[in-house]
Amino acid sequence: MKLIYYELMKVLGKKIFLILICLCFLLNIGLFCFLQQTSENSIYNNREYKAIINRFSQMSFKTAEQKISEETKAYEILSVMRETALAETKEELQEYINVLNKYKEENPRAYSASKRLNKSGFDKKRETYFYELSRQVNYINSYPKFIGEMDKRAFSQSEFSVFKDNFSYRNLFKTAEDFRGLKQIKLSIGNDIPVTSALSYKFGDYFLIAIVFLSCVYLFLQDKESLTDRLIRSSKKGRIETISAKFIALFIITLFVCVIFSAGIFTASGYLYGDFDLTRQIQSVSDFQNCNLNLNIGQFCVLSLLCRAISMLLSASIFALLFIIFSNTSFVYLISALLISSEYFLYNSALNTTFSDYFKYINIFYASDSSCFLGKYINISIFNEPVSVYALDILVFSILIILSTVISCVYYCLKANEKTKIVLPRPLVKIKDCFHFTGSAHILNGERYKFFWVNKMLIFSAVIVLLAVLSSLNTIEYPYLNADDVPYKAYMEKLEGDLTADKEKFIERENKYFKKLNMRVEDIDNDESLSVQTKEVLINTINRILETEGSAFERVNNQYKRLKTLNTEGIEAKFIDENLYADFINNSEREWVSLVLIILLMLVSVPFVFTVEYKRNMINLIQPTRNGKSRLYFDKLSIVFFAVITEFICVYAPYFISFLKSFGANSLRTPIVCINVFKCAVGKISVLNAFLLNMLCYFSAVALSAMAIVMFSIFLKNHMLTLVISTITLVMPCILIFPNQLIRAGAIFCGNYTLCSFTVISVSILTAVILMLLSLKKFTNRILKG
């Protein structure tokens, strides 16, 4: 017990860890509230809704159904009443009146209610609340049918004995069997929003993973770095007892943070949307229609917490295994980042193959997402047998947790502390002896050696350069999004470039062609010699052409008109493939992915430059020297920026090169105002200049990130801590912001893009300079701890 206590103290005794937990907890809740405010659920963050839902959830279902039906009918009638004001002719008005009279006859109470609502003023929100309640009622009423259909499908398939060995066949039966227990459950009306919003919130997992990772740093790396592991291992209880205590402490911390983070979200959700009845059947919430677990909301929430906890425990045990086996901190970070990224990618992948299903569903992010994991009944095929995803995940996760823990314990107990060195054969030793370091009186040489050789950045740099070169050999596919993109591309291949007389004639001809085509539709419709079927076929054929080629030409025509206008404004307007070049300049997904990638690369290379001096207290020795302060700082900074520039080129250049290879450079000088999306851009900035401005914006953001990492390295003085804090402050916000199209890593394309870009660049550079000065001051005025 004592050992567990001391291991816990190694983590909880660190102020920074406690501050981080509090910070992440608050950020998590803040992010949740922010997302709720900007989501469609924000309309339910309202006292009136809470009062309405409370009232109806306390009634019996039948009573509630009746009242809700009346209210929604009243709103339906009210909307008809309001539409009468829009009637343009007497006939239209009479139609509305007839409808209203019919309502009055069939639903007198609802009609009176609608008149009351009309008098009190139209309340859109209230209407939405009742439609939500009506949706609940309809869902509850349809549920028995939903369950019944499973049995029907299974029964109907049982007649076809041919497919009995098929997974789909067995799955039908298993599904029916698993849902049979829900036939008699009673669903009720209630407040669904807090349940769905809390259970579908996924971003908390990122914070949890960061905290779990940091716990592993303190439990498994700290002893190694402070060299106390030798002392510990030589003690009576320094092996199996110590490692067991570490794992128990890790699991306690993991469970604790899972509980408090989940509790925080549920509390926040309850505060925003009102209390929710924990005794309601989970299937009462329509999002969980496909859940086969016979649980109430309270039990479901507890189970979801357990699932999240198991996912986090698995992450914890894998991180621990990596820390125990590998001594290189950058390597551990890289592997961990790769594992988490792969899990994330596979969880979000739209690949629809059986193979990818295994990794999509046996996945820590999937298991943490209880709205999917527990909320949607899924079976996976294991040797053609349908196996429930919950059972499979819990089994696999448990095995992995046990396996990784056992391997870690065995390795920890049995490993020797010595580093195994490769013994070279004698001839190679003799050759090696000929190549001794001859000496250099430049600090940079020492720094370069540390960076490239000691930190193995030479290999890393070679790998990323190689990957960049390979990546630039790829061809980029045309960004087809809509049905008319194919003909549009064909048009652009003909028209791209200057607006010539020939092109104008071509457009005129096409214009005439499509006008004739439109008229043809009318003609066919009016042609009485053709049968209905023939007319339908012909019209459909023409419509298909109009929907694709016609739509594409319309875009081209609009583009042409815009170019003509731009020409009159003195801009040298040209035809340009809008799809291609809009995507070339302005793809927010690529922007954020590239930024995240380069930050991750910087995290592998940059922290070591400064933290290496604090690791063995070399800082004590080098700072009392003549050049050991500012000069050393700037030399180190030059190494940092060399790495940053290399990584920047490796991340951003391949796309540009691939683009040129795939589509050429013909339209790079075209002003971006020729592209519809950028029509509000001020000035004559060309596509190439816009792209370069983007690059400058990105570089300034990257420089700022690099300075932030340098600052963390100097202030925290610990490599792994720098990695974790940088991940939380730099990487995670990028991942969280990424789905929001409005926030960009560069400048936003609106109005004076040049000015906007230079503002972004200036602010980034200025902030980077401030961070540089702060870190310089800290590095040179380093005070030993008293």
Added chain:
Amino acid sequence: MLTLEIKNLNKTYKNGKVKALCNFSITLTPGVYGLLGPNGAGKSTLMNIITDNLRADSGKILYNGRDIKKLGKEFRSVLGYMPQQQGLYDDFTANRFLWYMSALKGLKRKEAKEKITELLKTVNLTKSAHKKLGSFSGGMKQRVLIAQSLLNNPEILILDEPTAGLDPKERIRIRNFISEIAENKIVILATHVVSDIEFIAKEVILLKEGSLIACDTTENLLSQIDDIVYEVTVLSGEIEQLEQKYNVSNIFRRGDEVIARVVSDSLPDELRKTKVRANLEDLYLFYFGENKDGKSEKA
């Protein structure tokens, strides 16, 4: 003349609860100064303040009359420092490490080359120059650290336990080497191995609980305790009692008898005792030993 003046240096830790240096003042001129004191006396604090690794709460340090804080780089150019329990870059060879330190100390290439060759020879590491520091023993690492402290031919040399981990032969070599070079340097040598400074120190600085107890030549300090160091012969069973009552510096056994070296000015006459010549270890015990008989402990 080269001087290092330390004036009224004060340093506390833990918001003033722990006094590491208390109005410490001293003027140093070329020569070796041995810095003696028990653990927590303030030796490392003093050295860290001189090397600008630590900020004093108050006080000044003047190098040739000029404040070292204002001199900054200029002072660090003339400083050589060898800290205690210092880690090194495991992946650097000794040669590369010394070149790196030369670069940090601002040496030109030619000068650095000469110095590195010379110092590797001095510390007897020429053969191991191209081996990685990670493979060095503790003593070898010490020697590398001594070598790097001398690269820039410093005027102020701060050595913290320079002979720790060295075998006797190496210890003597280093000691003699320090003595040779100290003619035109101020060398502050902190050590628990009093024999390191007994013969080479110009003056011994005694530090206790942050305060300067004494600063004088070895001869003058020893003359204070000349009459109170004895070799006392007792039976085996009596030695424990003797240790409890008096400051005992050395014990050696001869058959059933034990001869103990005692520092005390109140030994009873009935004890079989012979007056012996005092050494620095006796002095240390005299100043920093436990106050057992209420008289013998000076400080």
